[in-house]
Amino acid sequence: MRLTFNMQFNQSLNGILNAQQRMTKAESQLSKQTRILSPADDPAGAAKVLSLDQNKTQIDQYQTNSILLKNNLALQETVLTSMRTSYDRVLTLTIASGNGTYGAEQRKAIAFELRNIQTELFDLMNTRAADGSYIFAGYQDKTPAYERDPVTGVFEFKGDDGNRALQISQSISLPGNDSGKAIFESVFKRFQPQVTLAPAGANLNVSNQTTFDSFYRANFDSLNPLNNQFSLQIDAGGSYQLLRNSTAVNPPVTGSYTAGQPISFNGLTFNLDAATTLPTQVDFTLPPPEQTNVLNTIQRYIDILNDPNATSDELSVVLADTLQEIASTSSNVDGSLANLGGRLNVVDSVFNTNADLLISNQQYKADISEVDLAAALTEIKRQEVALQAASQTFQKVNATTLFDYIR
Structure with missing residues (x-):
């Protein structure tokens, strides 16, 4: 009899514990909004959810890269647009200074404005991004892209022709900067015999x-x-x-x-x-052929404008050089701006595609693992009833004595 009593007691207690466990699981599924609390609940579904989570993490990184890339390209676009305006002003001043009626003082006034524009362009060519890197220095972005030799006065490019690419999708990687070597240094001096x-x-x-x-x-x-x-x-x-x-x-x-x-x-x-x-x-x-950059081109013209002994023929030669080299630099900048616009369009398109993929990912994950609210509430109610029944049974078994068995 004692053995039978112990068995009934243990069965009743296990019933209560099992009912509590099932109820706790149902409540956890409801609170966490997922029916897969552990891989054992659905091994295949858990594997798919893990894969979807990894995919989401990867796409989130692509989106972060896209935002960073777009900011970098937008900064470069702003800088180049400003420089393009300055080039137009240099051309205007250069053409005006070729007027044979201009005297020494008028040429000096033009040289003074050209020097201010040169300083502005020098600053723009050494523009730094939010992280402190020099956007036109290539891989050498911790040091200025351009420096002026203190002895010769020549402006020299100190970077390289590299560019740092960012991955914005599984198969698309785009450069986030353009080297000043390609934009500003690939300018040939005027060809002449x-x-x-x-x-x-x-x-x-x-x-x-x-x-x-x-x-x-x-x-x-x-x-x-x-x-x-x-x-x-x-x-x-x-x-x-x-x-x-x-x-x-x-x-x-x-x-x-x-x-x-x-x-x-x-x-x-x-x-x-x-x-x-x-x-x-x-x-x-x-x-x-020789290459130069816009800073040295402007400097050479400033020097000739400030030289009181320069002949009209010498001025004409340097004027023609300046017009040709500024036009070539402007063409390089125009090409870079067009390329930037194309990259910005790609970034926007890929960003929107990735956003759609994240929505699809979330929907697919919900289809696999998301708990059904009505079913979860029903399960909680069912386990609550089962727990009450098990508790009542346990109370009866626990109240049973030896006299009950004798009777």
Whole structure:
């Protein structure tokens, strides 16, 4: 009898504990809004939920990267837009200073404004992001992109051509900055020939820069310097021809020279003194291309404007150089702005796509694990009834005595 009593007691107690456990689980599911409290509740569902959580974490990081990338690109866009406005002002001042009626004081006034613009551009080219990095310095973003040599006064690029990319989706990575080397340093000085031999009073000018630039790019030989040597030869009868490396060019360039009249060729104009004795020749070479940056371009023009001994011809040459180099820099900036706009569009598109993926992720996770409110409340009520029944049974068993069994 004692054994039977103990068995009934233990069964009743276990009934209460099991009912309490089931009720606690139902309440936890309701409070946590999930039916999977542990992998044992639904192994397959728990694995899917874990995968969805990992996917959400990854997309959240992509979204964080997108925001950071957009802020970086927006900052660069603002800086380049401001610089583009400054370039236009430099062009305006440069063209105005070419007015032959301007005196020394007016040129100095223009030089003073150009120096202020130069200082502004120098600051913009050393713009720092919120984290203190120099946005145009490439990978060397802890130091300024540009510095001025205290001895020579030359502005030098101190960064590199790297850019830091940020991952904004599983397959899309975009650079968050552009190196100043690509934007500001990839500017060629104005192409122009270098006269090596000419009779007195003769000169060689670039009359059409676009045409000459095309000729230069098509003919400059970086491997054989002799192919960069040209000669305009005029014989005693006034017939002329153009030679390259002592050989007639192909197609031939020939004609008849009239004393005092210019000879034009591919954007070049040869001017000889009318009294020049024939035969004669003008030798010139195509010098190697050189690169510069806008800061040095402006500095050179400031120097010529402030030089009281500069001739009109010297001023004209530097003016043409400045116009050409500023235009090239402006073109680089325009290209960078267009590229930035494209990247910003991609960032916005990917950000919206990722936001949609997060919503789908959340919905799928809810379908797998989210608890049904009505079912959870029903289960709690059912377990509450079961617990009450088990408690009542336990009370009866616990009140049973040996006399009850005897009866």
